[in-house]
Amino acid sequence: MPLLKANDESVRQAAAVLARGGLVAFPTETVYGLGADAYNPAALAKIFEVKKRPCFDPLIVHIAALETLEKIADFSLLNTTARKRLFELAENLWPGPLTIILPKQKTIPDLATSGLPTVAVRLPENKTARQLISLSSGAVAAPSANPFGFLSPTRAEHVQDMLGEKIEIILDGGPSQVGVESTVLDISGDQPRILRPGGVPKETIETFIGATAFDLTAASGITAPGQLKSHYAPRTPFSVYDKVSDMPNESDSALLFFDGASRDEWLSERNTTPLAAITAVLSETGNLLEAAANLFQTLHDLDKKGVRRIHGQFAPEGGLGVAINDRLRRAAYIDVISPKYFPRLKPE
Secondary structure: OOEEEOOHHHHHHHHHHHHOOOOEEEOOOOOOEEEEEOOOHHHHHHHHHHHOOOOOOOOEEEEOOHHHHHHHEOHHHOOHHHHHHHHHHHHHHOOOOEEEEEEEOOOOOHHHHOOOOEEEEEOOOOHHHHHHHHHOOOEEEOOEOOOOOEOOOOOHHHHHHHHHHHOOEEEEOOOOOOOOOOEEEEOOOOOOEEEEOOOOOHHHHHHHHOOOEEOOOOOOOOOOOOOOOOOOEOOOOEEEEOOHHHOOOOOOEEEEEEEHHHHHHHHHHHOOOOOOOEEEEEEOOOOHHHHHHHHHHHHHHHHOOOOOEEEEEOOOOOOHHHHHHHHHHHHHHHHEEEOOOEEOOOOO
């Protein structure tokens, strides 16, 4: 499995792999994706096999140009209001970290959509991603390039470590700028619904299409990627807390703080040198953009430290903090120590 620096030649090689039904890991501004030709059912099946991903969890189809969208989505099934919303979103937030749920065309295999009548579509901002898609069939289905349920990759090395020889080419485009997955927005019905918070905050979306609602529980079944309660998890057991003061001081654990002020607060309350084996901070200044970009990389680093458990802190709610907290909550799942989010989750 060659790890190749992303350039014109390596992207052409990767496009050739996609054309013959192979898999390619490639950079996007959110996380690294594991791509296959969206029109090739056999290639799509390889994604599920390599990731050990359940077939009920749909994929995102990535495009490189708006002109391709009508080949993926059936506009005739959208009412006038939904078409206006789509135009506003595409005009203002694409390319970017926004995935839109739309009625699908019959040309998209059911495997890509888990048999649903809708398809998740994104036009990424990353130039390497768009170049690869343009040189292939024009539509590349790609979940995150990691084993299902584990930490998402924001660097090519993460993909190499987790999936090894299972991918023909890994394109190295450097670290992901956004660092959390795309926001998934369903506009196929009357009420726009955010099915997964991500790189585009709810407030930004509402600037262009008005009120939206969060629908994150998947109570009626999985309709978009990232809706499972347990997801994005490190291999090390992980707990997450609403109150910094509740984070324990254990010699065989690691502590993950949102900002430097929270770390300092934790230290001052104890007035002692921390017993924890290691501490990390997502953003010293409390910048949500920086924290989101550092989230998965920091968890990857802590996961390699050999500690018994990682204790983490929620980010402030609002903006990108919603996406950060969604990832932390799903990574911890059973160990969310906060009545604000879930009253001590238990497995079903």
